[in-house]
Amino acid sequence: xxxxxxxxxLPAALLKARRAxxxxxxLIDVRTAPExxxxxxPGAEHLLFEDLISGNFDHHRQTGEAVVVCRSGYxxxxxxxxxMAGGRTNLSILAGGLEALRKARSDHRLERFAL
Numbered sequence: 001x002x003x004x005x006x007x008x009x010l011p012a013a014l015l016k017a018r019r020a021x022x023x024x025x026x027l028i029d030v031r032t033a034p035e036x037x038x039x040x041x042p043g044a045e046h047l048l049f050e051d052l053i054s055g056n057f058d059h060h061r062q063t064g065e066a067v068v069v070c071r072s073g074y075x076x077x078x079x080x081x082x083x084m085a086g087g088r089t090n091l092s093i094l095a096g097g098l099e100a101l102r103k104a105r106s107d108h109r110l111e112r113f114a115l
Contacts, residue, residue, distance in 0.1 A: 007077070007080050007081070007084070007091060007092065007093060008092045008093070009073075009092065009093050009094075009095035010067055010092040010093065010094055010095060011095050011100075012094065012095065012096065012100050012101045015067060015094060025064075025065040025066055025067045025092070026043075026044075026045060026064060026065065026066040026067070027041055027043060027044035027045065027066070027067055027069055028044070028045050028047050028066050028067070028068045028069070028079070028083075029041055029044040029045065029046045029047070029069050029070070030047055030048070030049045030052065030068060030069070030070050030075050030076055030079040031046075031049070031069075031070050031071060031075070031098075032048070032049065033046075033048070035071060039098075041069065041098075044069070047079070049070070049075050049078075049079060052078075052079050052082045052083070053082070055086075057086075064090065065090045065091075065092075066088075066090065066091055066092075067091070067092050067093070067094055068080045068083070068091060068092070068093050068094070069093075069094040069097060069098060070097050070098070071097050071098050071099055072096065072097040072098075072099050073093060073094065073095060073096050073097040073099075073100070074097075076093045076094060076097060077093055080092075080093055
């Protein structure tokens with residue numbers, strides 16, 4: 001998915017390095033509840049994609065840099081656009097989503113990928 005204009009894609013390796021640094025970006029996970037139950041990202045805020053679509057979220061309380069993630073990046077791009085329309089700034093999208101993280105690993109196991 002192409003990100004909305006002005007919204008950067010963040011490669012998985014760069015996200016991992018940034019998360020290891022002193023001021024890591026927040027993660028906003030827009031996957032479904034069953035997807036999150038299968039694998040949760042440590043420290044991520046889970047925001048249901050359906051809530052974003054319906055406008056049922058508190059976008060004003062969110063501040064600071066954040067990276068929006070989903071399985072492939074498609075929903076993250078839509079979610080980031082909705083968050084931006086609600087006034088959220090300083091967002092990026094995990095390039096290729098969690099699937100890109102899985103593919104980057106030699107054993108293709110996402111649950112062992114530490115962010």
